[in-house]
Amino acid sequence: MRFVPHTDGDIATMLATIGVERLDDLIAHIPAELREQARIKLDRGRDEAAVAAAMSALAAKNQGAGFISFLGGSYYRHYIPAAVRAITARAEFATSYTPYQPEASQGTTQAIFEFQTLITQLTGLEVANASMYDGASAAAEAVLMARRVLPKRHVVALSRALWADYRSTIHTYLSAQPELELVEVPFDLATGATDLSTLQKLANDKLLCMVTGYPNAFGIIEPLGQFAALAHQAGGLAIAVTAEAISLGILKSPGELGADIAVGEGQSFGIAPQFGGPGVGFMAARMAQVRLMPGRLVGASHDSRGNRAFTLTLSTREQHIRREKATSNICTNHSLNALAATIYLTVMGRQGLRETAALNVELAHEAAATLAKARVLPRFTGPFFNEFVVTVPDAQRAIAEGSKRGVIPGIALKRDYPELSDSLLISVTELNQREEFPRLRDVLASAKGRD
Amino acid sequence: MKDLVPLIFEESVPGRRASDLHEGAASVTHAMELLGSSLCRDDIAGFPEVSEPQAVRHFLRLSQLNFGQAVNFYPLGSCTMKYNPLINDEAAALPGFASLHPHTPPELAQGALELMERLEDALAEITGMDAASLHPAAGAQGELAGLLIVREWQRKRGGQRSKVIIPDTSHGTNPASCTLAGFETIVAKTGPRGYLEVGEIRGLLDDQVAAMMVTNPNTMGIFEAEIREIAAALHERGALLYVDGANLNALLGVAKPGDMGADIVHLNLHKTFSTPHGGGGPGAGPIAVKRELEPFLPAPRIVRRDDRFDFDYDRPDSIGALRAFYGNFGMLVRAYTYVLALGGDGLEAVGKLAILNANYVRKRLATNFPAASDETPMHECVLTHDLERRVKVSTLDIAKRLLDFGMHPPTIYFPLVVHGALMVEPTETESRETIDRFVEVMEQIYREAIDDPEKLKTAPHTTPVGRVDEASAARKPILRWTPSK
Numbered sequence: 030m031r032f033v034p035h036t037d038g039d040i041a042t043m044l045a046t047i048g049v050e051r052l053d054d055l056i057a058h059i060p061a062e063l064r065e066q067a068r069i070k071l072d073r074g075r076d077e078a079a080v081a082a083a084m085s086a087l088a089a090k091n092q093g094a095g096f097i098s099f100l101g102g103s104y105y106r107h108y109i110p111a112a113v114r115a116i117t118a119r120a121e122f123a124t125s126y127t128p129y130q131p132e133a134s135q136g137t138t139q140a141i142f143e144f145q146t147l148i149t150q151l152t153g154l155e156v157a158n159a160s161m162y163d164g165a166s167a168a169a170e171a172v173l174m175a176r177r178v179l180p181k182r183h184v185v186a187l188s189r190a191l192w193a194d195y196r197s198t199i200h201t202y203l204s205a206q207p208e209l210e211l212v213e214v215p216f217d218l219a220t221g222a223t224d225l226s227t228l229q230k231l232a233n234d235k236l237l238c239m240v241t242g243y244p245n246a247f248g249i250i251e252p253l254g255q256f257a258a259l260a261h262q263a264g265g266l267a268i269a270v271t272a273e274a275i276s277l278g279i280l281k282s283p284g285e286l287g288a289d290i291a292v293g294e295g296q297s298f299g300i301a302p303q304f305g306g307p308g309v310g311f312m313a314a315r316m317a318q319v320r321l322m323p324g325r326l327v328g329a330s331h332d333s334r335g336n337r338a339f340t341l342t343l344s345t346r347e348q349h350i351r352r353e354k355a356t357s358n359i360c361t362n363h364s365l366n367a368l369a370a371t372i373y374l375t376v377m378g379r380q381g382l383r384e385t386a387a388l389n390v391e392l393a394h395e396a397a398a399t400l401a402k403a404r405v406l407p408r409f410t411g412p413f414f415n416e417f418v419v420t421v422p423d424a425q426r427a428i429a430e431g432s433k434r435g436v437i438p439g440i441a442l443k444r445d446y447p448e449l450s451d452s453l454l455i456s457v458t459e460l461n462q463r464e465e466f467p468r469l470r471d472v473l474a475s476a477k478g479r480d
Numbered sequence: 481m482k483d484l485v486p487l488i489f490e491e492s493v494p495g496r497r498a499s500d501l502h503e504g505a506a507s508v509t510h511a512m513e514l515l516g517s518s519l520c521r522d523d524i525a526g527f528p529e530v531s532e533p534q535a536v537r538h539f540l541r542l543s544q545l546n547f548g549q550a551v552n553f554y555p556l557g558s559c560t561m562k563y564n565p566l567i568n569d570e571a572a573a574l575p576g577f578a579s580l581h582p583h584t585p586p587e588l589a590q591g592a593l594e595l596m597e598r599l600e601d602a603l604a605e606i607t608g609m610d611a612a613s614l615h616p617a618a619g620a621q622g623e624l625a626g627l628l629i630v631r632e633w634q635r636k637r638g639g640q641r642s643k644v645i646i647p648d649t650s651h652g653t654n655p656a657s658c659t660l661a662g663f664e665t666i667v668a669k670t671g672p673r674g675y676l677e678v679g680e681i682r683g684l685l686d687d688q689v690a691a692m693m694v695t696n697p698n699t700m701g702i703f704e705a706e707i708r709e710i711a712a713a714l715h716e717r718g719a720l721l722y723v724d725g726a727n728l729n730a731l732l733g734v735a736k737p738g739d740m741g742a743d744i745v746h747l748n749l750h751k752t753f754s755t756p757h758g759g760g761g762p763g764a765g766p767i768a769v770k771r772e773l774e775p776f777l778p779a780p781r782i783v784r785r786d787d788r789f790d791f792d793y794d795r796p797d798s799i800g801a802l803r804a805f806y807g808n809f810g811m812l813v814r815a816y817t818y819v820l821a822l823g824g825d826g827l828e829a830v831g832k833l834a835i836l837n838a839n840y841v842r843k844r845l846a847t848n849f850p851a852a853s854d855e856t857p858m859h860e861c862v863l864t865h866d867l868e869r870r871v872k873v874s875t876l877d878i879a880k881r882l883l884d885f886g887m888h889p890p891t892i893y894f895p896l897v898v899h900g901a902l903m904v905e906p907t908e909t910e911s912r913e914t915i916d917r918f919v920e921v922m923e924q925i926y927r928e929a930i931d932d933p934e935k936l937k938t939a940p941h942t943t944p945v946g947r948v949d950e951a952s953a954a955r956k957p958i959l960r961w962t963p964s965k
Contacts, residue, residue: 030822030826030829031821032562032563032565032754032821032822032908032909033829033830033833033908033909034909034910034911034912035833035836035908035911035912039911039912040836042912043836043837043839043840043912044836046840046843046844047836047839047840047843048843052832052833052835052836053832055832055835055836055839055856056734056831056832056835058703058705058855058856059703059734059735060705060708060735062739063708063734063735063736063739063740064734064735066608066735066736066739067731067733067734067735067736067739067828068733068824068828069605069606069732069733069824069827069828070605070824071602071605071606071819071823071824071827072820072823072824073823073824073825073826074820074821074822074823074824074825074826075820075821075823077567077821080567080571080817080820080821081567081570081571083820084571084574084813084816084817084820085574085576086591087576087577087591087592087594087595088571088574088575088576088577088591089576089591090576090590090591090592090594091576091577091580091584091588091589091590091591091592092588093580093581093584093585093588093589094575094576094577094578094579094580094581094584094589095575095576095579096588098581098584100581100583100584101583102583103804104581104582104583104804104805106579106581110498110499112498112532112535112536112539114573115536116536116539116540116543118569119540119543120548120549120550120551121543121544121545121546121547121548121550121551122543122546122548122758122759123548123550123564123569123756123757123758123759124548124549124550124551124554124561124564124756124757125546125547125548125549125554125757125758125759126549126554126556126559126561126757126759126760126888127757127759127760127761128759128760130547130879130880130883130888130889131945131948131950132880132883132940132943132944132945132946132947132948133546133547133552133883133888133943134545134546134547134759135484135485135542135545135546135944135945136542136543136544136545136546136759137546137759137760139484139485139487139542139545140539140542140759142487142959142960142961143487143488143489143961145959145960146487146489146526146960146961147527147528149960150524150525150526150527151524155960156959156960157959157960159760160761162617162618162621162761162762162803163617163803163804164804165801165802165803165804166617166621166802166803173660192804194801194803194804194805195804197779197800197801198800198801198802198803198804200800201628201778201799201800201801201802202624202660202802204628204631204799204800205628205631205660205661205662205663206662207662250515250519278524279508279511279512279515279520279521280515280519280520280521281519281520281521282521285521294804301578301579301810302578302579302580302581302582303572303577303578303580303809303810303813304577304580304581304582304584304589304592304805304806304809304810305582305804305805305806305807305809306582306617306762306803306804306805306806306807306808306809306810306811307617307761307762307764307808307809307810307811309762316959319957319959325760326957326959327959328953328954328957328958328959329953329958329959330948330949330950330952330953330958331948331949331952332945332946332947332948332949333938333946333947333949334482334945334946335482336482336483336484336945336946337482337483337484338484338945338948338949339948340948340950340953341950342950342953342954342957342959343954343957344954345954347652348620348652348653348655348656349651349652349653350652351652351656352652352655352656353655353656353658353659353665354659355652355655355656355659357656357660358620358621358623358624358653358656358657358659358660359618359620359621360618360619360620360651360652360653361618361619361620361748361750361757361760361761361762361763362618362760362761362762363617363758363761363762364758364759364760364761364762365756365758365759365760365761365762366758366761366762368539368758368759371488372535372539374527374528375488375498375528375530375535375538375539376498376499376532376535377498377499378496378497378498378499378527378528378529378530379492379497379523379524379527379528379529380497380499380529381497381498381499381500381501382524382527383508383524384499384501384508385499386511387507387508387510387511387512388511390511390514390515391510391511391514394514412515412516412519414515428585432585432587432588437581437584437585437588440583444793
């Protein structure tokens, strides 16, 4: 077995040192019935070449990975600079543990400190943690954090224009907190934005927080400033959830618009889609509430020799110290992907991130215009970043039609939004070429043509 | 104050860039016109401005400040820092996996679905359970999923129960997960031999106990010898047994949680199944259950209809989702690669060799670092020492001094029931020579502690930074870089 070094000689020497004869003597204290049933009935092991061939064969069965794609819906296709993969593959980063020993982990701790800084710069807030699992669980943790900030309030206004997975995750995380009341806020069927008048009705002294996408599940840039103002008038908190984090390169930051907690998915920052994970969740908030935040935090300090040094800090919020009174049960987070995001944002830089965001805006608007000329029209009127919804008579048929032509035209919204059964969500990023737009148009037009 | 490596923000020079403008790209001004400038920001103040060579050098220099399992001996107890085969990463990077979007129509993602179904089956076989879900993002999220299943199952049977029993040796995530799942925790005391006794559990059981969480082997590295009796006692009172699979590595080829009476198990693929720890994730925390609990698993489930794989979202009893999409797929690819490489025969060998290494290090260090328990340990051992009493040298001092020898320290001060604990888990992938070297170093440190205690109290001496002042970091938290005025 190539991953273990033990020769028969090693085993004999070690057993002699221990003072037993056989390996089985070391487990003789385990009940015999358990040992007798412990056989693992799987195929025998294989050499590396055979394993590589088997994995390549499985990967080849995912034809969709090679199609022209307009898929988004909280996970996005973006170019990943070579530096990201090369550096995150470094074993010093990849095979280290959570940096509990700062003297042996300055690489990880400094990179996390830089990640925290970048997230505060993008979100316009004062403090960011070392990462969450993903955007959905970060949103759920944000609601739980809001409850710690305002323990006497209990109404959570949850936008229906938040991705279905995110809403389901929030429901699951809150399912054991019966005192919290989740109210789903509909979206405006014309603009695609969360309905302001419903939010106004909820803006009273019971309101704990409002949770809205920014941009939302239809790609619409929500009027976050208005929502935040409403939440604040009622004494509640505004939580902004961003799944397409590239948008923060050009949109006003959630903090500037008044969000108290900004969370989201950082997968767009240098992390491949990988069929949905792992990405990296982020969370930012105000410094006054830092002790109510979940997750790890790295702080700057100094060492015994007068060097600046970084270390995990404020751990008394966390499960390994506070146990049942911890702010969250999160332990392992998504550190290596936080590093990927840090490298990505460094490489993109102050100009590059804005330009990439701008290119996404322009391409998406060009694609929408190309479709409009073929009478495939936008479903909503609200402003959008790089994703938009179009009306097609049978979205499932459009997808089937696309499959024949090597194009995945978008996501049928019917499963998550029965009221949008005639709608397709189309995402356009810098990975889409302009030449692909007519092909997208033809796929949608052909599905439309055969009504 | 000196800076080892400047922060990337401190290396920035206005106008520098590590990415070129895309060909044919829009100007930012044009995009702002399309959106309306009232929606847009003018700048991302403070964002990095460096060239690509600067960026690469910055992060490579940071990497050199880290210890890692591939580079250093890393016997961190309960963390299973085993070798992470490089073929795993190569498999996960195949474009058919890495570039696959989660909203890809299932008929165009059959390979991914097949892989997940096969991995679920393999994990069920390895744990002796009936069904597995790959959904949770990490062990702690697997715990939450498992406890919510307990809650739903109890509710369906007509009784909401309020308490979960956890042992005094449990990981912190156990009580924290209980709180999140709406349970109050009651603590079971570990018996004098280092494992739980069924009498203690019977004494705690009442009609409000929904479940008990047990890590087996426990964090003392000791097999829970009465686990089957404990399972029977729980089941008799309508409670469930949750086995925390954090230490599953010890059980491969030795005993299966399902046979112990477990109703729910979570696994950490970044421990037993060799996916990299990544400086704190991403990992993956699948859960496996007995048949009766299968309907409650997170939605969607993977189903096979004839030879076609699909997602089933119609799961009325499911606890729902705990994250977006279907699991940390990139980690699942790695774990499945590992399962294929080892096979049933290879996996069976893992447990015994991990146990051999732990027993060997325990025996060799027995004089100056005696074990906290006399029982034969499984894959890890908890050691103690008399240096605090003799020369006021703490466990932390020993840990810091180990760094000077290029070795990562064991887990320290855990479990909480052992004063000054050193929890050593060599894993099966470490050689006899490496363990011998560790033993030599530990003995040298013991002698140094007697002869020159200051050397330990001021350690480490050879690491990039000296001992870090963690107290002042917490007193005056500086959690981000800000431009100096």
